[in-house]
Amino acid sequence: MAQRTFWIYYILLLNTTIQMVNGGFRKLFHKDIRYERLSLLNFTEVSKEYGYKSEEHTVITEDGYVLTLFRIPKGKNCHFTVQRTPVLIMHGLLLSSDSWIDSGPEAGLAYLISDDCYDLWAGNVRGNYYSRNHTRMNPDVDPEFWKFSLNEFGVYDLPAIIDYILDYTRSIKLNYIGYSQSGGSFVIMCSERPGYCAKVSVAIFLHPAAKMTNAKSQALRIITDVYQILEPILHNPLELEALPKGGYIQKITHDICQNDFIADKICRSILTMLDSYNPGSISVSTIRALTGHFPAGTSVRVMAWFSQVLNKEEFQNFDYGPVMNMKIYGRNQPSTYNCNATTAPVVIIHGESDNIVSKKDVEWLKDQLPNVLEVVYVKNPLWNHFDVPYSQHTREMLYPKIGEYLFKYSGNGVG
Ligand SMILES: *[C@@H]1O[C@H](CO)[C@@H](O)[C@H](O)[C@H]1NC(C)=O
Numbered sequence: 331m332a333q334r335t336f337w338i339y340y341i342l343l344l345n346t347t348i349q350m351v352n353g354g355f356r357k358l359f360h361k362d363i364r365y366e367r368l369s370l371l372n373f374t375e376v377s378k379e380y381g382y383k384s385e386e387h388t389v390i391t392e393d394g395y396v397l398t399l400f401r402i403p404k405g406k407n408c409h410f411t412v413q414r415t416p417v418l419i420m421h422g423l424l425l426s427s428d429s430w431i432d433s434g435p436e437a438g439l440a441y442l443i444s445d446d447c448y449d450l451w452a453g454n455v456r457g458n459y460y461s462r463n464h465t466r467m468n469p470d471v472d473p474e475f476w477k478f479s480l481n482e483f484g485v486y487d488l489p490a491i492i493d494y495i496l497d498y499t500r501s502i503k504l505n506y507i508g509y510s511q512s513g514g515s516f517v518i519m520c521s522e523r524p525g526y527c528a529k530v531s532v533a534i535f536l537h538p539a540a541k542m543t544n545a546k547s548q549a550l551r552i553i554t555d556v557y558q559i560l561e562p563i564l565h566n567p568l569e570l571e572a573l574p575k576g577g578y579i580q581k582i583t584h585d586i587c588q589n590d591f592i593a594d595k596i597c598r599s600i601l602t603m604l605d606s607y608n609p610g611s612i613s614v615s616t617i618r619a620l621t622g623h624f625p626a627g628t629s630v631r632v633m634a635w636f637s638q639v640l641n642k643e644e645f646q647n648f649d650y651g652p653v654m655n656m657k658i659y660g661r662n663q664p665s666t667y668n669c670n671a672t673t674a675p676v677v678i679i680h681g682e683s684d685n686i687v688s689k690k691d692v693e694w695l696k697d698q699l700p701n702v703l704e705v706v707y708v709k710n711p712l713w714n715h716f717d718v719p720y721s722q723h724t725r726e727m728l729y730p731k732i733g734e735y736l737f738k739y740s741g742n743g744v745g
């Protein structure tokens with residue numbers, strides 16, 4: 331415990347130091363930085379650059395959040411008719427839809443899926459830079475905007491996005507791909523919103539995060555613990571937003587990681603420290619590109635919720651402490667999600683070297699879910715958490731299984 335307190339003070343001090351150094355660094359070097367062009371562009375612009383036609387859609391949730399949804403209706407290399415069942419792909423913690431294109435057309439899942447003739451939709455949950463808007467609240471002014479955790483992704487964002495896509499494409503069902511937190515939020519949706527699970531033909535979970543007790547990453551534990559401690563004492567809307575794009579952490583990471591040598595050595599070792607080492611998997615140009623889109627911002631409460639699931643044996647709603655829990659949930663403890671409500675067929679794909687979502691926790695989730703078709707471990711034993719969006723080997727390592735199930739559960743017959 332004393333050691334943890336030490337690290338928390340250390341991080342707060344480091345935080346202040348980085349903030350100061352950042353100001354000086356930017357003044358001195360900013361004009362000399364040659365940014366990876368793609369890191370400065372949004373989903374639509376990057377896709378256009380690669381020759382993919384994409385669309386932007388706006389979804390409004392029941393509670394007024396304005397979310398951006400991107401669509402690639404037909405991939406550049408799709409030469410057949412597009413399958414009727416649309417595919418929705420949802421990003422991980424502190425990421426956005428851009429994580430599906432940052433590794434380029436040879437590896438980005440948004441391109442692989444649309445090139446395989448699926449109608450590809452890439453969503454963004456509330457709070458990241460594409461979904462930082464509301465019909466009534468202003469994220470810069472209203473602290474209420476930031477009062478959400480994974481619960482709200484599952485209860486409001488996913489149902490709104492799913493309904494929008496089904497309505498727009500006049501489809502009865504869609505296929506869902508959820509990476510990390512978007513596996514967990516799908517399970518939350520099925521638990522809390524009866525009927526929504528039935529709108530999904532197959533749900534493919536990539537390294538799903540639900541209960542995370544066995545995560546090996548100490549760095550992730552320390553960072554999220556800091557937010558857990560800060561969460562109840564922060565009130566200012568600018569403090570309730572965690573790690574936004576355009577914030578100093580994102581800016582300094584973006585600036586520093588543009589140098590090839592630094593990107594390869596220093597920026598890669600930050601990813602390694604958070605996760606694990608898989609040499610050569612993520613290319614230097616992808617590291618340079620992704621730092622323009624990561625971290626993408628979320629709420630402090632989401633970060634704190636991760637600290638909670640890292641420490642508890644339950645997959646639960648946000649824990650406010652006994653007094654507030656009583657007011658909100660009518661009991662001392664937060665409500666627990668019914669994993670058994672995930673009636674849609676689920677395929678889980680995972681990698682053995684993932685230090686954020688461990689194999690044990692994936693096995694736990696598998697045992698909770700009533701309709702798991704298959705749990706697949708990626709062939710490369712070094713495959714880790716960040717490889718899912720960013721590896722240059724997704725086409726061989728990840729896509730064949732995804733493609734197999736999308737095909738089985740699309741169009742005619744099934745679903
Ligand atoms: C992306 O960039 C294009 C071109 O600059 C712009 O028109 C569009 O509004 C941007 N989209 C989003 C969602 O920011």
Ligand SMILES: *[C@@H]1O[C@H](CO)[C@@H](O)[C@H](O)[C@H]1NC(C)=O
Nearest residue numbers: 390394396462463464465466
């Ligand atoms: C925020 O959403 C509203 C729709 O409720 C829209 O009118 C407004 O233009 C959006 N603001 C930004 C900055 O996109």
Ligand SMILES: *[C@@H]1O[C@H](CO)[C@@H](O)[C@H](O)[C@H]1NC(C)=O
Nearest residue numbers: 666667668669670671672700
């Ligand atoms: C699912 O689990 C909940 C509690 O965990 C239980 O009350 C419910 O009966 C279960 N439902 C089914 C269909 O097994």
